[in-house]
Amino acid sequence: MLRPTLSLLNKLRFGSILTNNRMMANQVQGCNSTIMGVIENNKSWAEEMQAKNPDFFVNLAKGQSPKILWIGCSDSRMAVDVLTQTKPGDIFIHRNIANRVPSEDINALCVIEYAVKHLKVEHVVVAGHTSCGGIKAAMSTDSVGILDHWLRPVKDLYMANQKEIDALPESERVDRLGELNVIQGVNAVSKLPVVHEAWKEGRELYVHGWMLQLHTGLLKDLDVSVASPKQVDSLYKFNAASH
Numbered sequence: 391m392l393r394p395t396l397s398l399l400n401k402l403r404f405g406s407i408l409t410n411n412r413m414m415a416n417q418v419q420g421c422n423s424t425i426m427g428v429i430e431n432n433k434s435w436a437e438e439m440q441a442k443n444p445d446f447f448v449n450l451a452k453g454q455s456p457k458i459l460w461i462g463c464s465d466s467r468m469a470v471d472v473l474t475q476t477k478p479g480d481i482f483i484h485r486n487i488a489n490r491v492p493s494e495d496i497n498a499l500c501v502i503e504y505a506v507k508h509l510k511v512e513h514v515v516v517a518g519h520t521s522c523g524g525i526k527a528a529m530s531t532d533s534v535g536i537l538d539h540w541l542r543p544v545k546d547l548y549m550a551n552q553k554e555i556d557a558l559p560e561s562e563r564v565d566r567l568g569e570l571n572v573i574q575g576v577n578a579v580s581k582l583p584v585v586h587e588a589w590k591e592g593r594e595l596y597v598h599g600w601m602l603q604l605h606t607g608l609l610k611d612l613d614v615s616v617a618s619p620k621q622v623d624s625l626y627k628f629n630a631a632s633h
């Protein structure tokens with residue numbers, strides 16, 4: 391039986407290591423050019439802003455007083471500043487997969503409390519979008535790992551509205567569940583004690599539900615805005631703590 395010599399084996403191994411290394415270097419280079427492009431773009435943007443308004447960054451560094459809290463999906467196509475033509479400092483943002491507002495999520499609750507109580511925003515927007523991957527996953531029996539847990543309430547929402555959703559043409563089902571998920575988010579925000587405290591103080595605070603239509607770039611108002619505790623069931627209106 392012919393056996394490859396040790397030197398031939400080493401040559402083969404070394405050759406494949408070199409090839410792998412070269413491939414990896416090319417990949418890293420590609421990755422670097424992408425990420426370096428981001429840094430370069432940022433530099434051009436900062437220079438442009440500075441040229442237009444020499445005080446822009448001086449003022450930006452002083453603090454923020456956004457009027458809007460945006461709770462949206464993490465989807466890369468929901469570029470909030472771009473699609474609303476707003477500037478840094480205009481919108482306070484919280485994002486997660488499928489723009490959920492779980493009442494036990496400390497991250498979302500902290501963002502909402504800080505925005506409503508301390509920044510005193512006047513509007514909270516819960517924004518979903520068409521063709522949401524998170525919503526699609528919730529309507530499927532395919533596992534998406536840890537996301538199965540996160541999307542479970544969306545799946546429950548689908549089950550609760552399955553008759554209405556399944557009666558729609560297949561192409562509209564995901565977006566309808568997306569809308570119902572936004573409406574659920576609006577309801578969840580409207581029930582939060584921090585929101586009711588703001589209303590008790592006589593502050594104007596609106597909670598809106600919007601859907602970004604990816605195929606047109608337009609935001610659709612779902613017309614479910616809540617502006618007063620009168621629109622919320624009495625069970626969710628808390629009295630001051632007695633202890």
Ligand SMILES: [Zn+2]
Nearest residue numbers: 463465522523
């Ligand atoms: Zn999404």
